[in-house]
Amino acid sequence: MSWLPDDFVHPRHTPVPDTALHLRPIREADTALDYPAVMGSRERLWRTFGPAWGWPREAMTYEEDRVELLRHEREAAAHRSFNYALLDEEETAILGCVYIDPPERVGADGEISWWVVDELVGGEAEEALEALLPRWIATDWPFRNPRFLGRDITWQDWLALPRVP
Numbered sequence: 001m002s003w004l005p006d007d008f009v010h011p012r013h014t015p016v017p018d019t020a021l022h023l024r025p026i027r028e029a030d031t032a033l034d035y036p037a038v039m040g041s042r043e044r045l046w047r048t049f050g051p052a053w054g055w056p057r058e059a060m061t062y063e064e065d066r067v068e069l070l071r072h073e074r075e076a077a078a079h080r081s082f083n084y085a086l087l088d089e090e091e092t093a094i095l096g097c098v099y100i101d102p103p104e105r106v107g108a109d110g111e112i113s114w115w116v117v118d119e120l121v122g123g124e125a126e127e128a129l130e131a132l133l134p135r136w137i138a139t140d141w142p143f144r145n146p147r148f149l150g151r152d153i154t155w156q157d158w159l160a161l162p163r164v165p
Helices: 028-040 042-053 062-077 124-140 155-160
Strands: 021-025 082-088 094-101 110-116 146-148
Touching: 021 062, 021 124, 028 042, 028 062, 028 082, 028 094, 042 110, 042 155, 062 082, 094 124, 110 124, 124 146
Parallel strands: 110 146
Antiparallel strands: 021 082, 082 094, 094 110
16 A cells, blocks of 8 residues: 555646745756765765664765666655755756655655755745645645654654554
8 A cells, every 4th residue: 555645746847936946856867966965065965864773874985876866766656755956937946855755664645855055054945935834734735744854853762663564
């Protein structure tokens, strides 16, 4: 049984209000934009995602990132999980990502996490994204009990929860 309804169509383009940014599913072709965004913010991202996901490794190569983006693209096509890139209007830079995943831990029907590049931390664009995401998930996604990792539960508390059987 799928974690999403069979007739669900995931959003293809979502503007971030009051910014010139938008979300769209990430693609393998985005590697040239994704790799510098990830590696440029790697230390902070590792502090957030490293203990749970082992990502992004210090020595991650461009090719490893490309393979990872191809996996994300294929998972979205199969509705197994979703990685949305946060892009500028012209799509010349990836400025963060949003992950929408099936639950790994009990107590939720979807798990959402996100990040922005170091330059956006604490700024208006990050605030606009953080304001958008709960509304977007509530209106455009079929979840009844989504969990916002690192927001409504700490990563440490999430890791302590039992795994979904």
